[in-house]
Structure formats: structure tokens, C-alpha cells
Amino acid sequence: MLIGLYNYWIVVVLMMIGFYIVIAHGNLIKKIVGLTIFQTSVFIFYISMAKVDGGTAPILADGIERYSNPLPHVLILTAIVVGIATTALALALTVRIKEAYGSIEEEHIQEKDNQAC
Amino acid sequence: MKDLVAVVMLAGIYGLLSACFFVAMDAVDVAFTEASVGAGISTLLMLVAITMTGRSEQAARHKPALAFVVVVITGGLLIYGTLDMPYFGAVDAPIQVHVAPRYINDSMQEVGVPNIVTSVLASYRGFDTFGEAVVIFTAGIGVLTLLPVLRSRKGDDAVESLNDSMHEQHLIVRIVTKILIPLILLFALYVQFHGDFGPGGGFQAGVIFAAAIILYAMLFGLEVARRVINQTFIQFAAAFGVLLYGSVGLVSLLNGGNFLDYSVLSADPIAGQHLGILLIELGVGCTVTSVMVIIFFHFAGRKEDKQRMKEEEVG
Numbered sequence: 001m002l003i004g005l006y007n008y009w010i011v012v013v014l015m016m017i018g019f020y021i022v023i024a025h026g027n028l029i030k031k032i033v034g035l036t037i038f039q040t041s042v043f044i045f046y047i048s049m050a051k052v053d054g055g056t057a058p059i060l061a062d063g064i065e066r067y068s069n070p071l072p073h074v075l076i077l078t079a080i081v082v083g084i085a086t087t088a089l090a091l092a093l094t095v096r097i098k099e100a101y102g103s104i105e106e107e108h109i110q111e112k113d114n115q116a117c
Numbered sequence: 118m119k120d121l122v123a124v125v126m127l128a129g130i131y132g133l134l135s136a137c138f139f140v141a142m143d144a145v146d147v148a149f150t151e152a153s154v155g156a157g158i159s160t161l162l163m164l165v166a167i168t169m170t171g172r173s174e175q176a177a178r179h180k181p182a183l184a185f186v187v188v189v190i191t192g193g194l195l196i197y198g199t200l201d202m203p204y205f206g207a208v209d210a211p212i213q214v215h216v217a218p219r220y221i222n223d224s225m226q227e228v229g230v231p232n233i234v235t236s237v238l239a240s241y242r243g244f245d246t247f248g249e250a251v252v253i254f255t256a257g258i259g260v261l262t263l264l265p266v267l268r269s270r271k272g273d274d275a276v277e278s279l280n281d282s283m284h285e286q287h288l289i290v291r292i293v294t295k296i297l298i299p300l301i302l303l304f305a306l307y308v309q310f311h312g313d314f315g316p317g318g319g320f321q322a323g324v325i326f327a328a329a330i331i332l333y334a335m336l337f338g339l340e341v342a343r344r345v346i347n348q349t350f351i352q353f354a355a356a357f358g359v360l361l362y363g364s365v366g367l368v369s370l371l372n373g374g375n376f377l378d379y380s381v382l383s384a385d386p387i388a389g390q391h392l393g394i395l396l397i398e399l400g401v402g403c404t405v406t407s408v409m410v411i412i413f414f415h416f417a418g419r420k421e422d423k424q425r426m427k428e429e430e431v432g
Contacts, residue, residue, distance in 0.1 A: 004204030009196060016192040024184035027174040029121050029167060033128045036159065040135050043151070047142045052213060053206035057143045058233040059315065060225055066208075068143040069217040070233040074242060077234065078249040080150045081320045081405060084159050085256030088412045091166040092263040095419065098170040105175050 007048040014041035026106035028094045032087060039083050046072040119174045121167050129160035145316040146234045149308075153324040158409060161331065165416045169423070229387040230313045230394060238318065239394040243377035246397070247362050250404050254359045257408035261352075264415040266422060287336060294336050301329040309402050313391070319398040323405025330406075331413045339417050348414070351407045358404030365396045 018041060021034025050072035058070035094104055101109050132155025139148035203210035220237055228236040238246055305326040312318035334342035366377040374381035379393025 002200070004207075005199050005202060007205040008199035008202055012192050012195045012199065015195070016188045019191065020181075020184060020188045023187065024181040025174070027121070029163065029170060030124060030174060032163070033124055036128060036155075037131065040131070040151075040155065043147070044135060044138065047139055047144045047147060048205060049210070049212055050144065051142045051206050052208055054208075055143060057145045057316075058221065059145075060221075060231040060233060067221050067233065069213055070220055070237050071217055072212070073144045073147050073234045074238045074245075076144070076147050077150050077238065077318075077320060078246060080147065080154050081324070082249050082252050082256075084154045084162075084324075085253045085408065085412075087159055088162055088416075089256050089259045089263070091162055092260045092412075092416070095166055095169050095416070096263055104170045 008045070011041050011045040011048070014038075014044065028097065028104040028106070029091075032090050032094070035090070036083075036087060039079075043076045043080065046076050121172050121174060122164070125160055125163040125167060128163070129156050132156040132159065146232075146318065146321070149316050149321045150324070153321055153328065157328055158324055158331075162412065162416060165413070165420065169416075169420050228390045228394075230390070232313055232315065234316075235312050235318055235394065235398075236390075239397050240377075240379060240390060243366070243379075243393075243397060246401065247366065247377065250359050250362055250401050253408050254355055254404055257355050257404075257411050260412045260415050264419045266415060266418045291336050294332055298329050298333055301325060301332070305329065309398065310395075312398055313394065319401030319403075320405055322398075323402040324409060326402070326406040327409030327413070330410050334413065334417065339414065339421055343414070346410065351410055351414075354403050355407035355411060358400040358402070358407065361400035361403065362397050365393055365400070369393065 015038055018034045018036075018038030021037065022031050025031060025034065050069040052066060052068050055066045055068040056064055058067040058073065060067075097109065098104050101112050103109060103112075132151060135155060136148045136152035139145075139151055203212075207213075220233055220241065224230070224233050224236045224241075228240045230236040230240075305322045308317035308325060309319060309322035312322070330342065330346060333345070365379070365382075369378045369381050370376050372381040377393070377397075379390045380386035381389060382392050383389035
């Protein structure tokens with residue numbers, strides 16, 4: 001039953017959407033949005049692997065036999081916050097690029113670099 | 118889509134949707150974080166960045182066909198790679214049989230915290246989390262260096278008058294915000310200190326706390342917010358959080374345990390674990406709050422400074 005793998009396929013589709021945005025668009029803000037989508041697809045990948053059939057949220061309570069795997073949750077929880085910190089850094093770089101080059105389009109930046117050479 | 122504001126809004130909605138998805142996957146802590154980060158802070162920062170870089174994208178001249186081919190091939194290979202993966206929700210998948218049973222079965226005796234995610238985050242894998250806190254701190258320093266505030270102290274009166282006019286304009290929003298901010302701060306504290314028993318912890322609480330401060334700064338002006346939260350203080354708090362985390366590790370080292378082994382912090386190992394988790398969550402919350410506020414202040418401050426400098430050049 002191949003259909004049991006559908007969670008991975010959703011992840012791959014999302015990941016490829018993000019990847020496409022990163023390589024096909026010249027606008028730096030759009031590239032950052034693409035990277036965010038890519039990043040979230042990795043989060044979904046981890047979290048969907050942690051899911052156990054019939055399991056519940058990993059908070060111990062009486063009368064519950066089966067919990068989802070807490071380890072991927074921990075990894076992704078911290079990864080999300082680190083992700084926003086790196087996104088902020090990328091946005092800061094974009095703002096500086098805008099100030100230095102007057103544009104955030106990849107082609108314009110390339111042209112200016114070529115002229116400077 | 119050429120309008121970047123629409124793109125950012127859609128990204129925010131995507132963040133919220135993925136948070137809902139995480140709830141459905143039983144990852145409540147993760148959903149909490151994603152809702153506050155993906156739908157909240159990240160959308161906000163992107164909007165601030167867009168106000169400085171322009172809101173529309175220029176038409177691309179290159180052809181995206183090649184990119185499309187690359188993406189399709191990569192995607193096909195990745196899907197081929199998934200064919201050997203365990204099925205969704207499988208109980209006997211390799212990931213479920215190695216360390217996870219230890220965390221689920223023994224964490225109550227060893228750490229004594231009902232929320233397994235918290236006990237893994239803060240105790241079993243405390244060293245990882247320490248690394249994450251340092252990464253966040255470094256990102257804060259990076260933004261500080263990339264976007265230094267261009268201080269021109271002349272325009273203070275202009276800011277005051279601008280604030281007065283904004284008072285008139287957004288009266289309802291301001292009053293509602295004034296009522297909401299204490300509740301948001303209270304909720305952040307609840308999330309911070311209740312993280313042992315329910316979903317929550319330092320990361321989420323830090324982001325929510327920062328959101329309240331950013332909300333205040335957005336509505337009452339950056340200068341007013343800077344007067345409430347001093348720049349030096351917030352930079353100190355960012356460093357203090359990481360230092361507190363590291364010191365807890367060092368104290369446990371001095372007490373004869375391993376680095377970040379909280380059991381030796383107190384005569385009773387469980388009490389020691391509780392104390393250690395409380396302290397390091399506090400450190401994480403402190404750092405996350407301060408770094409988020411620093412990032413926002415520097416983005417927004419850069420914009421205001423630019424505007425002021427332009428006005429001074431014209432005038």
C-alpha cells in the first residue's frame with residue numbers, strides 16, 4: 001500500500017515549491033519566503049514521522065497508553081525559533097543590500113557588480 | 118504574484134495552517150511555537166523589511182523553464198527515495214523504537230516533569246538547547262551589526278508631534294491594545310512557568326512576550342517604547358539569558374555532576390531537575406525575548422532614521 005507514504009509526498013511537494021521559488025525568482029524577499037516554505041516542509045517531515053497511530057500528545061497523564069515520539073518535537077521546536085532568528089538575519093542583509101545597491105533584484109545587483117569590475 | 122505584501126500575508130497564513138497541522142500531529146509544543154513565530158513575528162519582520170525595500174517585484178527576464186526541470190527531477194528523486202520509508206503512523210518504525218521509549222517510560226522517574234517535550238528539551242538534551250540559545254543570541258548580534266541605529270538626536274520634537282497625531286488617529290486600536298498588553302504579558306509568564314505541565318516553555322514565552330512589546334512599539338512609537346525598554350538593558354538581558362543557562366551548567370559541574378546535569382543541584386534529584394529546568398527555561402525566555410525585541414527595534418529604528426535623515430536633507 002503505497003498510499004501510506006503520502007505524508008512524505010506532501011513534504012516533497014512543499015519542499016519543491018520552496019526550492020522553485022528560491023531558484024526561479026530574482027527578488028530577494030521572495031527567495032526568503034521560499035526558504036521559509038522549504039524550512040516548514042522539513043518541520044512537517046519531522047513531525048509527521050513522530051506521529052504514532054492512536055498516540056496522543058507527549059504529556060504524561062493517567063490512563064494513556066501510547067504517546068507520539070517527543071524527540072522530533074523538541075528538535076523542531078528549537079529549529080523554528082532558530083529559523084526565525086536566521087530569517088531576521090537574512091532580512092537585515094536584504095535591507096543592507098537595498099541600501100548599497102538600490103535594488104533587491106538579483107539581476108540589477110549583478111549588473112552593478114559587473115560595472116564595478 | 119508581484120505584490121510582496123500579498124506574498125508575505127500568504128506566507129503568514131501558511132505558517133498558521135502548518136501550526137494547525139502540527140496540532141493534528143499531536144505536536145502541541147511545536148504548534149504553539151509555529152503559531153507565534155510563523156504567523157506572528159516572521160510576518161511582521163518581513164513587512165517591516167518590505168517597507169524599506171519596496172513592495173513590488175520587477176518582472177523577471179530569465180526563463181523559469183530550466184528551474185522547473187531541475188525542481189521536477191529533484192522532486193522525482195526524493196519521491197523515489199521515500200518508497201523505502203516506514204508508513205505514516207507506523208508503530209514499529211525505527212524512529213519509535215530507539216530512544217523514544219526511554220523518554221516516554223523513564224522521564225517521570227528521572228526528571229519528574231509530565232511534559233516529555235520539556236524534559237527532553239531542557240534536561241536530556243539540554244546541551245543542544247544551549248547551542249540553540251547561543252545561535253539565537255548570535256543572530257541578535259548579527260542584526261545589531263548589520264543594522265546599526267544611525268542616531269541623529271535632532272528630531273525628537275518631530276517624533277513627539279507625530280505621536281500626538283497618531284493618538285488621535287488610532288484611538289480605538291490604542292485603547293484595545295492597552296487593555297490587551299497586560300493580558301499578553303501575563304499569558305507569556307503562564308506559558309513560561311507552566312511549560313513543565315502543559316505545552317509551553319521558554320521559546321514560546323519569549324516570542325509571546327516580545328510580541329507584546331513589539332505591539333506597544335508599533336502603536337505608541339519607537340521612541341516611547343525605547344524609553345520603556347532601554348537599549349542597554351535589552352542587550353544586557355540577551356546576554357544574561359545565555360549566561361544564566363551556561364552558569365546552571367557550570368554549577369552542576371562544580372557540584373560534581375556532568376555539565377547541565379541538574380540532579381546534583383539539590384539534595385533531592387527530582388527537586389534539582391525542577392530547579393534546573395526552571396532556571397534554564399528562564400534563561401531561554403530572557404534571550405529569545407530580548408533578541409526578538411532587538412531585531413524589531415533595529416529594523417524599525419533603521420527605517421525611522423532613514424526617514425528623518427531624508428527630511429533633514431530636504432529641509
